[in-house]
Amino acid sequence: MKGAGIDSSHARITADRVGKWFGEVIAVNNCTLSVGTGVVGLLGANGAGKSTLFKMLAGLIEPSHGTVRVFDRRLRQDVGWYRRVGFCPESDALPDWMTGREFLALMLRLMGFEKAEINRRVGYWLERFELEDAANRRLGGYSKGMRQKIKLAQAMAHDPDVIFLDEPLNGMDPVSRKQSIDLVRELGQQGRTVLVSSHILPEVESMTSEIILMDRGRVLAEGAVAEIRDKIPEHPTTVALVSAAPRALAGFLIGREHVVGVQVDQENRVVVSTDHAVAFYRALPGWLLGNGLVVDEIVTLDDSLEAVFQYLTER
Amino acid sequence: MKAATNPASPPDIDVRPQGSFAAAGWLAWFSLREMARRRRLVSLSLISLLPVLMVGAIRIWFPQAGITAQMQLAALAHDIFMPFLIPVVALFVGVPAIGEMIDDGTIVFTWTRPVRRRAIYLGRLLAAQTVSTLVLSGSLALCFAVMVTEGPQVITWDFLKLYLQTFVIIAMGVFTYASLFAAMGTFFRKPVLPAILFAFGWENLVSNIPARVQELSLRFHLQNLITKPEAAPQDLPGLLGALLTTAFHREPVPKVQSVLVLAAVMLLTTVLGIWLFRQKEIAK
Numbered sequence: 001m002k003g004a005g006i007d008s009s010h011a012r013i014t015a016d017r018v019g020k021w022f023g024e025v026i027a028v029n030n031c032t033l034s035v036g037t038g039v040v041g042l043l044g045a046n047g048a049g050k051s052t053l054f055k056m057l058a059g060l061i062e063p064s065h066g067t068v069r070v071f072d073r074r075l076r077q078d079v080g081w082y083r084r085v086g087f088c089p090e091s092d093a094l095p096d097w098m099t100g101r102e103f104l105a106l107m108l109r110l111m112g113f114e115k116a117e118i119n120r121r122v123g124y125w126l127e128r129f130e131l132e133d134a135a136n137r138r139l140g141g142y143s144k145g146m147r148q149k150i151k152l153a154q155a156m157a158h159d160p161d162v163i164f165l166d167e168p169l170n171g172m173d174p175v176s177r178k179q180s181i182d183l184v185r186e187l188g189q190q191g192r193t194v195l196v197s198s199h200i201l202p203e204v205e206s207m208t209s210e211i212i213l214m215d216r217g218r219v220l221a222e223g224a225v226a227e228i229r230d231k232i233p234e235h236p237t238t239v240a241l242v243s244a245a246p247r248a249l250a251g252f253l254i255g256r257e258h259v260v261g262v263q264v265d266q267e268n269r270v271v272v273s274t275d276h277a278v279a280f281y282r283a284l285p286g287w288l289l290g291n292g293l294v295v296d297e298i299v300t301l302d303d304s305l306e307a308v309f310q311y312l313t314e315r
Numbered sequence: 316m317k318a319a320t321n322p323a324s325p326p327d328i329d330v331r332p333q334g335s336f337a338a339a340g341w342l343a344w345f346s347l348r349e350m351a352r353r354r355r356l357v358s359l360s361l362i363s364l365l366p367v368l369m370v371g372a373i374r375i376w377f378p379q380a381g382i383t384a385q386m387q388l389a390a391l392a393h394d395i396f397m398p399f400l401i402p403v404v405a406l407f408v409g410v411p412a413i414g415e416m417i418d419d420g421t422i423v424f425t426w427t428r429p430v431r432r433r434a435i436y437l438g439r440l441l442a443a444q445t446v447s448t449l450v451l452s453g454s455l456a457l458c459f460a461v462m463v464t465e466g467p468q469v470i471t472w473d474f475l476k477l478y479l480q481t482f483v484i485i486a487m488g489v490f491t492y493a494s495l496f497a498a499m500g501t502f503f504r505k506p507v508l509p510a511i512l513f514a515f516g517w518e519n520l521v522s523n524i525p526a527r528v529q530e531l532s533l534r535f536h537l538q539n540l541i542t543k544p545e546a547a548p549q550d551l552p553g554l555l556g557a558l559l560t561t562a563f564h565r566e567p568v569p570k571v572q573s574v575l576v577l578a579a580v581m582l583l584t585t586v587l588g589i590w591l592f593r594q595k596e597i598a599k
Contacts, residue, residue, distance in 0.1 A: 022598075058427060060597040080332040080429045087427040091599055093420035097352050098345075109341050110428035112333050154424060 011036055012162050012193045013057055018066030019217075020052050027052040029217040030066070035195055039188035041204035042197040043309065044214035050197040051090055051166055053214065057195070058087045058164050070162055083111060086155035090166040090197075092147060096140030100131055100150050103139060104157055111158040125153040128183075144171030152180065162193045169203055181206050201309060213312055220312045228308055230277055235302070235311045236260045237277035241270040242297035249293050256287065271301070335434040342425065342438025343445070350408060350446045359404050363454035366391045366400070370461045384462045384469045385477050389541055391458065392481045396451065397537045398522075401488040402514035404447045409496030410506050412443035413592060417501075420599035432593045440497050440585065447489045455482055477542060487574075488537045491581045495533075498588035501595070533580060536573035 011034035020028040028049040044050045055061045056068050059075030059082075068074070073081045095103060101122055108118045126132050129149040134142060139150065148171050155163055165184070169177050184207050187194050198204045204211060211228070213221045221228045229237055243249045250262045250270045258280045261273035274280040277300070288295055350356070369391065373382055413436060416422040425435050459478060463469050492514075499513070500506045522532035529535045 055598065060423065060426060062596060078330075079431060080330040082427050082429040083330055085427065087423065089420065089423045091420040091423065093423070093599070095349065095421050095424075097349055102345075106341065106345055107424060107428070110333060110338060110425065110430050112329070112429065 013068075013070050013195060014072075015053070015057065015068045016066050018053075018056060018063045018068055020049075020056060020061065021064045026217050028056065028063075031214075031217075031219045032066075033212055033219055033222050035193055035212075037188075037191050037193050038210060039184055039194045039196060039208035041208050041211045042195055042214065043201065043204050043211050044197075044199060045313070046199055047216075048199075048214040049217040050199075050214055052217075054090075054164055054166050054195070054197055058085070060087075083158065084161045086158065086160035086163040088151045088155035088163070088165045088168050090170070092144070094139045094142075094147055094150065096138060098139055099136050100126065100139060100142070100146075101135040103150060104154055107154040108157055113158070121157050125157045129153050145173055145176055148172050149176065149180075152183075156183075156187070160192070163187065163195070165194065165196045167198055168196060169198070169200070177203075213309060215313045221308075225308055226278065228312075230275075232308070232311045235307075236273040236275045237280075238301040239272045239274060239277070239280070240265070240299040240301055241272060241295045242299070243270060243293070243295050245293070246270045249295070252287070252291060252293060257283065269299075330429070333428070333430045333434070335431050335437070338428075338430040338434040339438040339441065342430075342435060343441040346412075346439050346442035347445055350412075350442055355407055356446070356450065359407055359450055360453065362403060363400055363450050364457070366395045366454055367457040367461060369395065370458045374461060374464065378465075384465070384474050387462065388458070388474070388477055388481055392485065393538050393541050396455075396481075396485055397488060397534055397541075398518070400451060400454070401485060401537070402492055402518065402534075404450050405489050405492035406496050406507075406510050406514055408443045408447045408450075409440075409493035410500040410510050412439045412493070412497045412500060413588070414500035414503075414506055417595060417597065418599070420597075422597055423599075426597055433589045436497075436501075436589045436592045437585070440494065440588070443497060444490045444493045447493050448486045451485050451489060452482065455485065480542065484537060484540045487540075487577055488533070491533055491577045491584075494581045494584040494588065498584040498591065501588050501591045530568060530576075533577065536568075536576045539567055539573045540570055 013033075013035040015031050015033050018028060018031050019026070031049075031053060042050050042053065052061070056063050057070065059068075059070075059079075062076060070085060071081055075081055075085065098106070104122045104125060105118050108121055113121065122135075126135050129152065131146060131149055131153070134146060139147065142150065148168065152165070152168055155165065168184070169180055172180060181203070184194055184196060188208065196204065196207055205225075209225045210223065211221070211225060212219055213228070241249060246264050246268050250264050253259050253262045253270065253272055258274045258276040259272055260275050263271050265271050272280070281298075284295075284298075287293070370387055373387060416425075416439070422435075455478075495513075496506075496510050499510050503509055518532045518534045522529050522534040522538075
């Protein structure tokens with residue numbers, strides 16, 4: 001299922017049969033993927049290999065085999081390309097003796113900005129993350145959420161085209177979480193590439209529908225959630241149709257193309273199992289109109305990211 | 316998060332790495348401030364008071380023993396600074412200079428900047444060397460202050476020349492040891508033990524073996540650079556007498572040779588350290 005849904009011809013990030021061993025432990029195993037513009041969620045349980053893959057993509061560690069490229073460059077060799085890359089690590093480590101303002105200023109200084117531009121950008125990002133009041137406080141005194149925000153700010157302050165965010169919402173309060181999710185979506189809409197790793201499905205779901213799903217060091221699937229869902233034949237998508245005449249509707253749907261099961265549940269809804277949800281949704285209006293049937297409501301029961309994740313990881 | 320105007324991205328982004336000198340300079344400045352705040356620096360500064368205490372003891376208890384300021388300075392440099400203080404300070408500042416950033420994970424932020432790895436390494440190393448030199452300079456300055464309390468006759472041209480010479484040699488020793496220890500800190504996962512074994516095992520052993528074997532220690536070359544004072548009085552008591560009478564039992568080599576050896580070690584360990592750093596994996 002690799003490569004599904006993501007336009008690899010415009011890929012900014014690519015990994016080709018990449019693997020990483022730590023001693024006898026295989027952290028990432030033979031992963032191939034390509035990421036274009038927009039927000040893409042890198043999803044997997046703890047220990048799935050997300051952070052290791054992230055570190056290889058960001059040039060922090062060298063793959064044991066295979067190649068990783070960003071803008072078709074190997075960042076570990078072409079360090080100048082870090083001007084176009086932002087990285088927010090999962091680790092909570094920060095230079096605690098520095099103030100938030102100093103930290104951002106140093107990060108921008110090392111990006112090559114001049115003093116006036118540094119001041120402008122530091123001011124902007126401190127304001128954007130509502131850290132102005134804490135700007136002159138040492139990072140060691142920041143709360144977990146504030147530390148997360150300053151890490152995000154340093155990853156974004158130089159306007160990178162590719163941004164790696166490793167578990168970016170850890171420790172944030174609900175309001176900051178919502179604001180950060182909005183910011184990530186905004187960056188994706190601006191045409192940047194944002195690769196976000198998380199093990200919390202609703203978080204990823206709220207940022208994007210494009211995912212890369214990892215389990216035990218392997219990429220299980222890559223693409224839009226709905227498309228991935230359609231490619232899990234063992235678990236047909238289940239759709240509930242609310243109608244005034246459920247039995248007539250159920251009788252009509254039996255045997256139709258892409259319909260693999262029909263039943264009427266206790267709430268009198270027609271529950272349809274389909275092996276190709278996209279085609280089913282496309283055909284349904286025509287069937288209804290042509291046969292005088294009326295459906296008041298359509299509810300997809302199991303095409304959520306959680307369901308997809310569960311089905312793929314239990315394989 | 317408030318709405319704010321995002322500064323426009325520059326249309327053509329230069330993807331060349333930052334200039335190494337500028338980047339190393341900025342990193343050295345910030346690293347210097349970081350290292351100066353470390354608690355271990357207080358302990359090292361206290362240990363560095365040892366020569367000051369010795370000079371003070373001579374001033375108080377042996378004012379008429381005929382030990383000139385030059386003799387005191389040369390003996391302190393030879394027997395306290397070179398075999399003990401320089402390695403200790405360089406070890407505890409140099410070993411963590413690079414390794415600690417990798418261990419605690421803060422290296423990630425500099426690693427993901429368009430800065431050449433050598434600039435990161437050199438910035439950190441330069442900061443470590445400067446901090447170590449400042450600690451020992453403070454000690455040397457205090458020694459000077461105590462010595463001149465004897466009277467203005469102490470401040471002779473010869474004394475000032477020896478003082479400056481001692482300062483330069485100590486700085487050279489610190490820079491060399493710190494380069495070596497920084498490379499060890501980059502290479503070893505737990506570098507303190509190997510560094511201690513080198514500083515107080517290898518250096519002690521080799522520098523006391525007669526003939527040319529002693530040239531394999533850094534300490535030998537540092538001690539070789541110190542100008543010998545006039546002969547020490549023979550009737551001095553205890554430790555002080557022992558220090559002054561055994562201090563200069565070395566087979567000398569040309570001073571240029573020692574300077575070249577120290578410079579070569581500094582250069583080679585720095586190049587090695589940069590190479591090791593480039594191969595590092597930032598797994599935290």
